[in-house]
Amino acid sequence: MDGNGMPPAPITSIGEPLPMVDGPEKIAGKALYTSDFYDPSALAGAIKRSTVAHARIVSVDTSAAEALPGVHAVITGSETDEGHGVLPISRTELPIAHDKVRYKGEPVAAVAADSIEIAIKACDLIVVEYEELPAYYTAEDALAKDAVDLHDHREGNIERHVEFEIGDVDGGFADADLVHETEYHCAEVCQVQTEPHAAYVEYDGERDELTVRASTQVPYYVHLMLSKILKMPKSKIRVIKPYVGGGFGCRTEALNVEMITAMLARRAKGTVRTVVSREDTFITHRGRQEQTIKIQMGMTKDGRITAVDCKTIQRGGAHSGYGIVTILYAGSMLFAIYDLHNVRYDGKRVLTNTPPCGAFRGHGTVNTRHAFENAMDEMSKKLGLDPFAVRRVNLIPELGFTASDQWINSYGLPECLDIVEKASGWKERIGKLPPGRGLGLGCSHYISGASKPVNWTGEPHATVNLKLDFDGTVVILTGASEIGQGSNTILVQCVAEVLGIDPSRVKVVDADSRVTPKDNGSYSSRVTYMVGNAAIEAANNLKGMLVEAAARKLEVSPEDVECLGEVYRAGTQDEGMTFEEVVMAALEGTGTITAKGNFDTLPESWGGKKYRGAAIGGTMAFSYAAQVVEVTVDPDTADITVDKVWVAHDCGKALNPLTVEGQIQGSVWMGMGQALTEETSYHDGLLISGNMLDYRVPTFVDSPPIEAHIVESNDPHGPFGAKEAGEASLAGFLPALTSAVANAMGVRVHELPVTPDRLLQLLEDKERKMRSAAE
Amino acid sequence: MKSLLSLRVNGRQRDDAVSGNLLLVDYLREVVGLTGTKIGCDGGECGLCTVLVDGKAQHACLTLAGSCDGASVETIESLSDGGRLNAIQRGFHEKLGAQCGFCTPGMVMAAEGLLRTNPDPDEATIRTEMASNICRCTGYVKIIEAVRFAADELKSETEAA
Numbered sequence: 001m002d003g004n005g006m007p008p009a010p011i012t013s014i015g016e017p018l019p020m021v022d023g024p025e026k027i028a029g030k031a032l033y034t035s036d037f038y039d040p041s042a043l044a045g046a047i048k049r050s051t052v053a054h055a056r057i058v059s060v061d062t063s064a065a066e067a068l069p070g071v072h073a074v075i076t077g078s079e080t081d082e083g084h085g086v087l088p089i090s091r092t093e094l095p096i097a098h099d100k101v102r103y104k105g106e107p108v109a110a111v112a113a114d115s116i117e118i119a120i121k122a123c124d125l126i127v128v129e130y131e132e133l134p135a136y137y138t139a140e141d142a143l144a145k146d147a148v149d150l151h152d153h154r155e156g157n158i159e160r161h162v163e164f165e166i167g168d169v170d171g172g173f174a175d176a177d178l179v180h181e182t183e184y185h186c187a188e189v190c191q192v193q194t195e196p197h198a199a200y201v202e203y204d205g206e207r208d209e210l211t212v213r214a215s216t217q218v219p220y221y222v223h224l225m226l227s228k229i230l231k232m233p234k235s236k237i238r239v240i241k242p243y244v245g246g247g248f249g250c251r252t253e254a255l256n257v258e259m260i261t262a263m264l265a266r267r268a269k270g271t272v273r274t275v276v277s278r279e280d281t282f283i284t285h286r287g288r289q290e291q292t293i294k295i296q297m298g299m300t301k302d303g304r305i306t307a308v309d310c311k312t313i314q315r316g317g318a319h320s321g322y323g324i325v326t327i328l329y330a331g332s333m334l335f336a337i338y339d340l341h342n343v344r345y346d347g348k349r350v351l352t353n354t355p356p357c358g359a360f361r362g363h364g365t366v367n368t369r370h371a372f373e374n375a376m377d378e379m380s381k382k383l384g385l386d387p388f389a390v391r392r393v394n395l396i397p398e399l400g401f402t403a404s405d406q407w408i409n410s411y412g413l414p415e416c417l418d419i420v421e422k423a424s425g426w427k428e429r430i431g432k433l434p435p436g437r438g439l440g441l442g443c444s445h446y447i448s449g450a451s452k453p454v455n456w457t458g459e460p461h462a463t464v465n466l467k468l469d470f471d472g473t474v475v476i477l478t479g480a481s482e483i484g485q486g487s488n489t490i491l492v493q494c495v496a497e498v499l500g501i502d503p504s505r506v507k508v509v510d511a512d513s514r515v516t517p518k519d520n521g522s523y524s525s526r527v528t529y530m531v532g533n534a535a536i537e538a539a540n541n542l543k544g545m546l547v548e549a550a551a552r553k554l555e556v557s558p559e560d561v562e563c564l565g566e567v568y569r570a571g572t573q574d575e576g577m578t579f580e581e582v583v584m585a586a587l588e589g590t591g592t593i594t595a596k597g598n599f600d601t602l603p604e605s606w607g608g609k610k611y612r613g614a615a616i617g618g619t620m621a622f623s624y625a626a627q628v629v630e631v632t633v634d635p636d637t638a639d640i641t642v643d644k645v646w647v648a649h650d651c652g653k654a655l656n657p658l659t660v661e662g663q664i665q666g667s668v669w670m671g672m673g674q675a676l677t678e679e680t681s682y683h684d685g686l687l688i689s690g691n692m693l694d695y696r697v698p699t700f701v702d703s704p705p706i707e708a709h710i711v712e713s714n715d716p717h718g719p720f721g722a723k724e725a726g727e728a729s730l731a732g733f734l735p736a737l738t739s740a741v742a743n744a745m746g747v748r749v750h751e752l753p754v755t756p757d758r759l760l761q762l763l764e765d766k767e768r769k770m771r772s773a774a775e
Numbered sequence: 776m777k778s779l780l781s782l783r784v785n786g787r788q789r790d791d792a793v794s795g796n797l798l799l800v801d802y803l804r805e806v807v808g809l810t811g812t813k814i815g816c817d818g819g820e821c822g823l824c825t826v827l828v829d830g831k832a833q834h835a836c837l838t839l840a841g842s843c844d845g846a847s848v849e850t851i852e853s854l855s856d857g858g859r860l861n862a863i864q865r866g867f868h869e870k871l872g873a874q875c876g877f878c879t880p881g882m883v884m885a886a887e888g889l890l891r892t893n894p895d896p897d898e899a900t901i902r903t904e905m906a907s908n909i910c911r912c913t914g915y916v917k918i919i920e921a922v923r924f925a926a927d928e929l930k931s932e933t934e935a936a
C-alpha cells in the first residue's frame with residue numbers, strides 16, 4: 001500500500017503522450033550535433049567539385065594546393081578504387097571521382113588544412129583537366145539510341161527496368177465499364193533537413209584506427225562503407241552518431257562527406273572536421289527523383305477497379321544509389337492499399353548527369369500514388385461517383401495476402417476514410433462550396449520496415465541490450481538512430497511498459513559501434529516495429545531475471561511473484577520488495593545484468609516471388625492514411641492557399657500519441673511542400689536552386705492547420721500492436737491537393753509542383769476554349 | 776586586422792580581439808564556444824542562428840560580430856534558469872515543438888523575442904512574426920502550440936505575481 005492506501009500498480013507508459021526523452025538537451029541548446037564538435041587541433045576539410053557534367057578526367061594537378069602553407073592533405077580519386085553504394089550489386093560510386101565525372105558538383109578532390117579559408121583556397125588551386133562527354137539532363141535524352149553510357153555496366157543508361165504482370169490485365173480492361181488513361185509528372189525534390197551534412201573524424205596514428213562522427217541515419221552502413229573504401233578492418237573503425245538534425249532519407253546511404261573526411265584524416269594523420277554548405281548539401285542530394293507516370297485504369301460503373309496498367313520513368317541521377325529499390329517500390333506499392341488483382345507495371349530507372357537521387361520519405365511510393373489517386377478521382381468524376389465511394393468499393397475485403405503476395409495483418413483504411421469524411425464535413429460541403437474553394441481526398445500507405453534487410457547476413461533484424469546495475473537504472477543500449485523521429489523515446493516506453501517502472505528510470509545510450517549492438521538503421525520506418533519488438537523481448541528477459549531474484553528472496557516460486565513495476569510481492573498482504581531491493585537481489589552472485597532481445601521478421605512477410613525483385617515491398621505491417629485538403633484559389637493570380645488538412649493515420653497502437661501526431665503533421669506538411677512549391681532546377685546540369693530561397697520550403701505563413709486523427713488497427717505482430725507512423729501520410733497530400741484544386745477551379749494540374757503559373761495557364765486555356773465554343 | 780570587441784554574452788562581459796569580417800554566429804560558436812546556436816544555410820535563409828541582440832531577434836549569420844560592440848547578446852544557453860527550462864522551452868518540450876531539434880534554438884529565440892514585445896500573440900501573429908524561421912520536421916503546428924502554451928504560462932505567472 002502506498003501513502004494513499006492504494007495498492008501499488010505497474011506504471012503505464014504505452015499510449016502516454018510522453019514528451020521526448022532527449023527534448024531538454026535539444027531545447028536547451030546542449031545537444032551536440034556533428035558540426036558542434038570542435039577541437040583546436042582539428043583540420044578543416046573542403047571538397048573540390050566538378051564543374052562539368054560528364055567528362056573523362058585527364059589529369060588532376062594538386063601541386064599548387066599542396067604547396068600552400070597550412071595545407072596538410074590533398075586527396076584525389078586515386079585515394080581509393082573501392083566503390084560504395086547501398087545494394088551489394090551496385091556499389092560503383094566512388095567517394096571522389098576517378099576516371100570520370102558524371103554530374104556537376106561531383107567531388108574530384110579534397111583538402112584538409114589549418115582553416116576552412118585555406119582549404120577552400122587550396123581547392124581553387126587544384127587544376128583538373130577534363131575531356132568532356134555528351135551530358136544528359138533528362139531521362140528522355142539519356143535513353144536516346146545514340147546516347148553514351150554513363151556507366152559501362154549499365155547499357156543504355158538503364159539502371160533497372162522492372163516489368164511484371166499479375167493477374168489478367170487485358171481481361172480486366174475488357175470487364176471495365178470505363179477505361180481511362182492519365183499522365184502525371186513530378187518534379188525532383190530534396191529533403192532539406194535543417195542540418196547540413198557534416199563529419200568529424202579522428203585518426204589514431206598509434207593504433208591506425210578511426211573514430212568517426214557523422215550526420216547519418218544508418219551508422220552501420222557508414223561503418224561498412226568506410227571499411228570498404230579505406231580497406232581497413234571494421235574492428236579499427238568506431239562510428240558514433242551524435243544528435244542528427246533530420247534526415248528524411250538522404251542519410252540512409254553512407255555519403256561522400258563522411259568517406260572523404262575519413263580519407264583526409266588518415267592522410268593528414270589527425271582530426272578533420274568537414275561541414276558542407278547548404279548548397280553542397282543540396283548537391284549531395286539523394287532526394288526524390290523526377291518522374292513521369294502513365295496510368296491506365298479500368299473501372300466498373302460502381303467504381304470498382306478491374307485493371308491497372310502503370311508505366312513510369314524515373315530520372316535517377318548519375319549513380320545507382322537506392323535506384324533499383326526505388327523503381328521496385330514504385331511497382332510493388334501499387335498493391336496493399338486497395339483490392340487489386342490485375343496489374344501490369346513497366347518501370348524504368350534511368351541514369352542521367354544530375355546529382356544522384358535516393359530514398360526520400362515515402363520512398364518509391366509517393367509519385368506513383370499521386371498518379372493513382374488522381375486517376376481514381378478523375379474516373380469518379382466521369383462516373384458521377386463520390387471519391388469516398390470509389391475508395392470504399394475498392395477496400396481490401398479480408399486480411400491476408402495480396403495478389404502480389406504482400407502480407408496484410410491489419411487494415412485501418414476504412415476507419416481513416418470515415419474519420420476524415422466526417423471531420424471535414426465532406427458530405428455537407430462537397431459541391432456546395434463557393435467558387436474558388438474546393439475539397440480533395442487522397443489515400444496512401446507505407447511499410448513498417450522492409451522485411452528483408454539490404455545486407456543479408458543471417459543476423460536478427462534488430463538486437464537490443466539492456467544493462468541493469470546497482471543504481472537501479474535500466475540502460476537501453478541500441479544502435480537505432482534517433483534522428484528526431486523519437487526512436488529513443490519509443491524504446492524507453494516499450495521497456496518501461498514491460499517492467500511497469502517509471503520511464504524516468506530508463507535511459508538510452510545509442511548508436512556508438514563500440515558500445516551499442518549493431519542496428520540496420522533508421523530507414524523505411526523500421527525502428528518502432530523492429531527495434532521496438534527487440535526492446536520488448538529484452539525487457540521481458542530482464543523481467544524474468546528480476547522475478548526469479550524476487551522469488552528467491554521471498555522464498556516462493558517465480559510463478560507466485562507478482563510484478564507491480566516498482567514493487568514485487570508474493571501475495572496481496574505481502575509488502576513485497578522495492579525495485580531497488582529486487583535489483584540488488586538479482587545482482588547477488590552475478591553482478592551487472594545484461595539482458596538481450598532480438599527481432600526477426602517472419603518469412604510470410606518477405607514479399608513475393610512473382611517477378612524479380614518482388615521482395616521489395618514485403619513488410620510485417622502496412623500503415624494507412626486518408627486525408628482531405630481544403631483550398632482557396634485566387635481567380636486572378638491562381639495563388640493557392642491550403643486552408644486546412646484533416647488527416648487520419650492508421651499506425652496500429654499509438655505508442656506515444658504526441659509523437660505520432662508530430663510525425664503525421666510533419667509528413668502531411670512535407671507532402672504539401674512537394675505539391676505546391678518545392679522543385680530543384682538545373683541550368684545545363686548546374687544546380688541553380690541550391691538554397692532555401694530558390695528551393696521553396698513552406699514557411700509558417702504558407703502552412704495550414706493540420707488536424708491529425710489516429711486510427712489504431714492494432715497489428716498482431718507489432719510492438720503492443722504498433723505500426724509505422726512517420727511516412728504514410730505524406731503521399732496522400734499530393735493527390736488530395738490536385739483534386740481539391742480541380743474541385744475549386746474545374747481544371748486539374750498534371751505537373752508538380754502546382755505553381756500559380758501552371759494553374760493559370762490551364763485556367764486561361766479553359767477560358768479560351770469556353771469563349772471559342774460560345775462564338 | 777583585428778579590433779577589440781567588448782560586449783555582454785548571456786549576461787557576462789567579454790573582451791575579444793576579432794577580425795572585421797567575423798560573423799556573430801561564428802564568434803559565438805567558435806570563439807565563445809556556445810554551439811547551441813546552429814547554422815542551417817549559407818546566409819539568411821533559415822533562421823536557425825537567431826539570437827537576441829539588445830533584446831531583438833536577429834540572424835547571427837547576417838550580423839558582424841564587430842557590430843555588437845557594447846551590445847548585449849543572448850543565446851539559447853541563457854534561457855534555462857538554474858538548469859530548468861523556461862516557459863517557452865517547456866512549451867517546446869511538452870507540446871513537441873522540437874523533433875530533430877536543430878532548428879529549435881533559433882526557433883525558441885525567435886519566440887522569446889516575440890513574447891518580449893508581444894506577450895499574447897494570436898496564431899496569425901505567431902505565423903507572421905516567426906516566418907523567417909524554417910522547421911522541416913513539425914509542419915509548424917506544434918511550434919505554434921508551444922508558443923501559445925508559453926504565452927499562457929507567462930500570463931498566469933504574471934497574474935500570480
